[in-house]
Amino acid sequence: MKEIIKEEEAVAEGGLNFIEQEIKADLEAGKNGGRLNTRFPPEPNGYLHIGHAKAFIMDFGSAEKFGGTCNLRFDDTNPQKEDTEYVEAIKEDIHWLGYDWEDRLYYASDYFPQLYDLAVRLIKEGKAYVDEQTSEQIAAQKGTPTTPGTNSPYRDRPVEENLSLFEKMNAGEFDEGAMVLRAKIDMASDNMHFRDPIMYRIIKTPHWRTGDKWKVYPMYDFAHGQSDYFEGVTHSICTLEFVPHRPLYEYFVKELADDSYCPRQIEFNRLNLTYTVMSKRKLLQLVKEGLVSGWDDPRMPTLRGLRRRGYTPSSIKDFVKRIGYTKYEALNHIELLEHSVREDLNKTATRVSVIQNPVKLVLTNYPEDKTEYMAMDNNPENPAEGTHEMPFSRELWIEREDFMENPPKKFFRLSPDKEVRLKGAYIIKCTGIKKNDEGEIEEIYATYDPDTRSGLPGSDRKVKGTLHWVSVPTATTAEIRDYDRLFTVENPSAEEGDFRDLLNPDSLKIRSNAKIEPWLAERIKAGDNYQFQRLGYYVVDKDSTPGHPVFNKTIGLKDSWAKEMKK
Numbered sequence: 215m216k217e218i219i220k221e222e223e224a225v226a227e228g229g230l231n232f233i234e235q236e237i238k239a240d241l242e243a244g245k246n247g248g249r250l251n252t253r254f255p256p257e258p259n260g261y262l263h264i265g266h267a268k269a270f271i272m273d274f275g276s277a278e279k280f281g282g283t284c285n286l287r288f289d290d291t292n293p294q295k296e297d298t299e300y301v302e303a304i305k306e307d308i309h310w311l312g313y314d315w316e317d318r319l320y321y322a323s324d325y326f327p328q329l330y331d332l333a334v335r336l337i338k339e340g341k342a343y344v345d346e347q348t349s350e351q352i353a354a355q356k357g358t359p360t361t362p363g364t365n366s367p368y369r370d371r372p373v374e375e376n377l378s379l380f381e382k383m384n385a386g387e388f389d390e391g392a393m394v395l396r397a398k399i400d401m402a403s404d405n406m407h408f409r410d411p412i413m414y415r416i417i418k419t420p421h422w423r424t425g426d427k428w429k430v431y432p433m434y435d436f437a438h439g440q441s442d443y444f445e446g447v448t449h450s451i452c453t454l455e456f457v458p459h460r461p462l463y464e465y466f467v468k469e470l471a472d473d474s475y476c477p478r479q480i481e482f483n484r485l486n487l488t489y490t491v492m493s494k495r496k497l498l499q500l501v502k503e504g505l506v507s508g509w510d511d512p513r514m515p516t517l518r519g520l521r522r523r524g525y526t527p528s529s530i531k532d533f534v535k536r537i538g539y540t541k542y543e544a545l546n547h548i549e550l551l552e553h554s555v556r557e558d559l560n561k562t563a564t565r566v567s568v569i570q571n572p573v574k575l576v577l578t579n580y581p582e583d584k585t586e587y588m589a590m591d592n593n594p595e596n597p598a599e600g601t602h603e604m605p606f607s608r609e610l611w612i613e614r615e616d617f618m619e620n621p622p623k624k625f626f627r628l629s630p631d632k633e634v635r636l637k638g639a640y641i642i643k644c645t646g647i648k649k650n651d652e653g654e655i656e657e658i659y660a661t662y663d664p665d666t667r668s669g670l671p672g673s674d675r676k677v678k679g680t681l682h683w684v685s686v687p688t689a690t691t692a693e694i695r696d697y698d699r700l701f702t703v704e705n706p707s708a709e710e711g712d713f714r715d716l717l718n719p720d721s722l723k724i725r726s727n728a729k730i731e732p733w734l735a736e737r738i739k740a741g742d743n744y745q746f747q748r749l750g751y752y753v754v755d756k757d758s759t760p761g762h763p764v765f766n767k768t769i770g771l772k773d774s775w776a777k778e779m780k781k
């Protein structure tokens with residue numbers, strides 16, 4: 215399953231992938247009156263993840279590309295698992311990626327009356343029957359792909375009896391599981407889905423939209439194609455696991471459609487990501503058991519999680535474009551997603567100075583009451599964004615890791631008697647240190663060379679290392695949440711045993727004593743992306759309060775994907 219899909223493989227001639235080529239051919243052939251209407255059909259039983267984004271980028275994107283329309287349809291056919299909380303969140307997340315269904319918001323539950331009528335018609339035509347066997351008995355009669363199934367003893371009951379039982383099922387006269395409505399197709403079919411599939415089951419939980427009006431609910435296979443048909447959908451794009459369902463989709467749709475209009479199903483490979491689980495059931499479990507902080511935990515592959523982590527809509531779209539749509543399953547490398555994020559943020563994120571693990575540096579020859587203002591580039595990738603000022607003073611914070619008392623040969627940061635440049639400021643030389651009783655360095659002493667101020671004549675003297683810094687008197691203390699992969703193995707879904715045992719115990723490290731420059735402290739707004747000089751990309755978290763900024767680490771600066779591709 216592990217393979218890297220390169221863009222060239224996934225995108226064929228004319229920049230169209232295989233689905234877009236099918237759509238184009240249908241439009242050119244004048245099918246469905248030359249209309250294109252797609253749909254995105256989420257079940258409101260969880261939050262959307264990046265796999266869903268791959269699906270709806272295709273649904274909305276192809277409609278956009280060919281001048282068609284895309285519906286949002288909630289597939290709300292199971293009242294036991296669904297919730298309005300999810301409906302609202304799903305709408306928001308689609309909007310966040312920049313797509314809109316305009317006035318085409320639908321619910322599968324809108325079609326319960328038509329679906330019921332169709333079921334009654336099929337019963338009358340001898341194409342459906344009520345089976346009173348238990349689900350175990352029905353399963354036992356299914357047969358195997360190589361041996362035919364066995365007919366139910368209820369298969370040939372009279373139409374009148376079927377009709378009356380189905381009505382009573384819906385009136386609530388029977389318990390859940392007491393009986394089901396099945397299509398009478400072929401218990402010996404090569405396609406297991408044709409072996410008298412279940413059309414309706416009894417559920418007594420009230421539905422969040424239709425209340426207790428219905429006691430029977432249609433199965434996916436009986437609801438989906440018909441809902442497409444009722445809505446005028448022309449291309450029903452879904453994932454590969456529905457390939458074996460396609461003949462049944464066509465079988466039921468044929469009961470309604472004619473030559474002038476008939477929806478068709480096209481399947482593509484799902485998105486699977488390394489070090490990630492994408493099953494809604496597992497994601498729900500992580501949330502319910504408090505193994506993450508919620509659906510929007512920055513380690514989750516949900517759109518909420520990625521957003522809170524600082525991933526941007528354009529980086530997610532760029533990633534989906536790179537992996538493409540194919541007809542074979544693959545496991546995509548999360549490093550490629552990170553590459554897209556890094557590329558986008560490199561272009562757009564404002565550069566600021568933050569010290570995540572501070573130690574104090576004292577410039578002994580710098581006047582105590584002096585402050586200079588250094589101009590710092592907002593984004594060297596885009597000079598039009600200009601600069602902002604950062605105060606410079608006698609006491610500065612630098613990273614503890616940027617100093618070594620006994621450095622190895624190629625250590626170009628600060629050490630006794632060595633020189634470095636302070637970014638955008640002066641060259642300094644280390645003259646000594648002070649340790650506390652535990653032997654930990656408390657202060658580092660240095661002298662600065664006044665003739666080396668960046669940007670001024672004489673500043674061209676070169677030294678090997680450049681450090682970032684933040685002035686002590688004007689710094690604000692902040693919290694940084696540093697994330698690592700949520701799982702320790704590349705493909706958690708392929709492992710035996712409990713997936714929760716594969717969680718990375720060190721996926722969150724909190725640094726509570728980071729020091730940020732005043733310009734940043736003045737503009738803390740949740741969701742804003744920054745590059746912290748030399749450290750990586752960070753985003754302001756919604757947990758920030760006035761005076762206490764909180765940042766999530768989005769991604770480091772080093773691109774492991776670019777390295778991988780060079781190998």
Ligand code: ATP
Nearest residue numbers: 255256257265266268269452453484485486492494
């Ligand atoms: P389940 O049906 O088990 O609750 P689901 O992930 O299939 O979970 P749906 O709400 O039915 O959830 O999905 C809506 C659409 O998103 C479907 O068309 C489905 O094919 C697509 N989809 C879901 N997961 C992925 C994925 N990992 N990659 C691409 N498309 C996906």
Ligand code: MG
Nearest residue numbers: 255256257289
């Ligand atoms: Mg589904």
